[in-house]
Amino acid sequence: MKAILAIVFAAGLVGVMSTPVQEVKYVYKPNQCEPSDPLIVPPGIFNLTLHPLFNLAEDSNHQGLVVAGVSGLVADVSIIIITLTLNFEITVPSIDADATTIDVSGYIDTRPFTALPVGNYTGTTTGTTTGIARVRNLRVQGSATLFVNIIGNRVSVRVLNVNVFTFDEICLNLGADFQIGGAPVDWADLCANFKGRFDAEWGNNQLKNQLVEKIRVTANVIVGRYTLDELIDLIGGGGPTTEPCLAA
Template sequence: MKVLFVALLFVAGTFARVAVQEQQIQAEGPACPIDDPLERPGPDSINVTLDPIAKLLEGSIRGDIVATGLSTLHYNVDINALLLTATFELTLAQVDVTTTYEATGYVDARPLAAETVPQGNFTGSGNARIQASGLKVQGSASLFVNIIGNKVTVSRLVLNTVEFTTLRLDLGAQFLIGGSPVDWTTWSDNIKANFDRDFAANKNAVVDKVRLAANNIVGQYTLAELIDLISGGGDGGEPCEN
């Protein structure tokens, strides 16, 4: 979940098209064609902090990465800069990502069960692959701007829809979490039923934990910087420029 969240944030920030009408910022994308397959050379750092859900510690790296299917991504974002509210919808028909990695960190997805998301301190290395289809996330958020530093936090998050058709993950036999390996075939076969059950039973707690994790990224930006990131204009260029 964490890897997919970070990947989708990167794609949204890079390829959005934004129309600004007074205080209303409306984004629909991708505005620019996404290479399919999308290839990024390695090695590269993958240190990520998404407390309290997960963290990849310093020194974690990935090798060459190849992603197919990102051309099926579509999203809509509507931000009211005056009321500090946002609505969003994201769909991804299919994605297949392969890479190599070496990583240490932790995962704590409670109240989701351990069979839904393996949890604990982890170490891993080798080949990695994630495949997903039928992804849809739809919801809304309220934002808060700190008067000191003008940084943004998500004060309220609503996820009306979080669904997928299939999800298959394989981090290899060298991945150990809580001191134990993961049977990735069994996990992939059961993840949809397990997630649907756990999310329905613990929705409020899970969504608030996602909100706290998202603030590790959102909290780095002012409102103007966040809008600029979504617009793909962070370097002052047009969205489709290389």
């Protein structure tokens, strides 16, 4: 059996090495596509599971969710096929979000970082004069080593490196009725001190490595849905300069 798997793997490797395209690249620049900005999200139920970092329960819902600044987002992603190395850089100059009402529950777990409260969360939020979320000059840059399971050809992230994670401001204000870990959150304190606390913990390599590992496990929830061919098609699939316009 091992000999058969070795032959299959060798044949696949030869096929990859013989392909003329050694790198596929995807650059998402919605400002080139003239998307709706602000983005008006249709009201209704929404949920998201990114275990172990974050969960938005299935009974969560919103009314009047509006996100401004999406036209400035740029995601630059490439895969070097021969080494199965993925490089990425994401920049977000400015994002502002608000909603008429958000009624949500779930959990958030960014431990060992303490800049953000962790635990189960629940609450109903109404729009505020400051908005419910604000991001300024976010930049994330790094690389990942991928692994392809021979059985099923599914992709996973074996090693994740995040070299840069910087921002000028990340601020949340989900209201007085919103609780995380069974306690209300001092949103003013969080907004005023989040950057300083995050930067200090990110500068601690032990804490940073533990958080990056948790992000790697979370990334596999998304990446694991794709085969290598599907991931290449998603990223571009057409060569080193493909820049598709994906905005609706």
